[in-house]
Amino acid sequence: MSAFPTGIESGFAAARQIADAVLLEGYVLYPYRASAAKNRLRWQFGVLVPPEYTAQGGEHSHQRTECLVEPRGGDRLAVELRFLRVQRRTVERATATGGFEPVGRLELADRVFVEWDEGVEERIELLLPVDELAGDGVLRPFRLPGVGETELLRENDAAVGRLVRRREQVDGLLRLTAEELPGPYRAQRLTVVVENTSTWTPARHARREEALPRSLVSAHLLLGLEHGCFLSVTDPPEWARPAVERCRNEHTWPVLAGPDRGRRVVLSSPIILEDHPQVAPESLGTLYDATEIDEILALRTAALTDQEKREARGTDERAGAVIDLADSMPPEVLERLHGAVRGLREITGCPPEAEQPWWDPGNDPEVDPERDRVLVDGHSVGAGSRVLLRPGRRRTDAQDLFLHGRTAVVEAVLHDVDGSVHLAVTVDGDPGADLWRAQGRFRYFQPDEVTPLGEAPPPADGAVRTEGP
Structure with a gap:
């Protein structure tokens, strides 16, 4: 349960629909099977790896967000760092002696289980007085300890196997500062840096798959002010444009994301978005594969064979939910995905300058x-x-x-x-x-x-x- 004030929490709740799309973009791609080649190279956005791995993998261990804020007296800043933590899942089969042995594949009546990396959502929440961010600012380290768990798989009232899940320890740091800007508007430059500080030392030529369980995946920020507001980094007012141009955003980009086009919430995303991004109202659920059109994905997913659907359901609960969504989508709902008219305007004529192209090579005597x-x-x-x-x-x-x-x-x-x-x-x-x-x-x-x-x-x-x- 969030400890944020009601006003901030309501703004965050509206922005989380977009933030969830960022968090899970590309999580599992059609045909939603772990065995598919396109699902063997995952986690492409907002991956913050351990510092010692940056030289080997070419990826970064931090994100830096800078934007302008106009706080009011006694204002508080809410920070919600959201990311996925990779949970490695292996499969074991029950033996005749009552034990378990590792296997690469375990088939049940309704699904097929294989090794797979699941994504567990993590949140780090802070609520700080803006006045505390002046000078050296605020440093908040965090640690997520390693966790192991098992899930018993039963069929016909008999144990047939189990899933073994393991999450590695992840350490991180949030660094927040606010700098007063000169001028009559009392604006401040807010800086929020997210760092992976895990002390894991990789072996030489370590594979990316070894670093992922110790990484922050799809990392992004929700920032909210209790009373003040943020200024757009994409389209700032003219008086603020020089200061905005001096903002330095690294591996992320902040956009306004408050409800009703408000300015109290910012989403800082590793995927570049526009201010006030929205999810299409026709969308009925998360399909994870935004490089495809929802209508095509739904039709293709519904047309998978029964065996392919069994494999998808065993891949991940999220993949299984996509299969169930495609199978249960009524025709009238599917028809809504075909397209929508967002707006109409009356055309009464075109200006004379629009009647001819700005350059016609056929009528240019010099060409x-x-x-x-x-x-x-x-x-x-x-x-x-x-x-x-x-x-x-x-x-x-x-x-x-x-x-x-x-x-x-x-x-x-x-x-x-x-x-x-x-x-x-x-x-x-x-x-x-x-x-x-x-x-x-x-x-x-x-x-x-x-x-x-x-x-x-x-x-x-x-x-x-x-x-x-």
């Missing part, structure tokens, strides 16, 4: 792709020139790299609005070259990616080379 030429290695290159292709390493298109050393004919010289030049070419020996040319579809290279070879003879069939759209 003629069929006649324009560009100087390459001292040679004039334009439509009809033959070139040797040598794509640069900065290109990421593998298909372009496959053309290294091939010859081609330049079809047009194109200029973009940023001043860059592109050569549209057809590749010699390409059986589809005539079709591409007729459709105005070409491959594009920059001048420094070709070597001039001279001019190509005109097409024997009288075909006319045209520029692409």
